[in-house]
Amino acid sequence: DVKVTQSSRYLVKRTGEKVFLECVQDMDHENMFWYRQDPGLGLRLIYFSYDVKMKEKGDIPEGYSVSREKKERFSLILESASTNQTSMYLCASSLLSIPTDGYTFGSGTRLTVV
């Protein structure tokens, strides 16, 4: 089975800090995604990547950036954390660009910005 591993389960950061959320997948998937999950809003796409060093904005990229230096690793960066970025962050990956098997998700990182 594909595993998607998010390095932290819970994080507490201060307003203004630079925050790194790490995600690693172990099955050579081309495509990786970062979502945030908020009650009643479902999952909203922040950024995605179809290849190494390639990135594209999703629906809510403001305040975030990403890095994909290696195929298996996709990092989400909060340049200056704010309280409205308190949320659950989910990383996902897929083999195919048209995901006939859907996405495989990590367990999530619950970030609290104080």
Add this chain to the structure above:
Amino acid sequence: AQSVTQLDSQVPVFEEAPVELRCNYSSSVSVYLFWYVQYPNQGLQLLLKYLSGSTLVESINGFEAEFNKSQTSFHLRKPSVHISDTAEYFCAVTFIKAAGNKLTFGGGTRVLVKP
């Protein structure tokens, strides 16, 4: 524009009763359809999917969903729920050759099974 709507944010249901979770989408292109389940403090797991063929699809734990093209719906049902079905359920759609072929998610439906 493509969108996915889950009509119920919360569904309380008694154990062994049936449950239906509604999902509608708007699209002018072909779609792939998915239901995911998220148990407390876990990530999302794929429950079932529709790509083509029979419009009724089933999961290994008793859920089923039916694709209705004319009504652009993909409702999820289970005839008899268990306490362990308490979770949040997400409908997701790939709008083929649109929206970058990415999954678009509904807002989620939280199912609380009561004894």
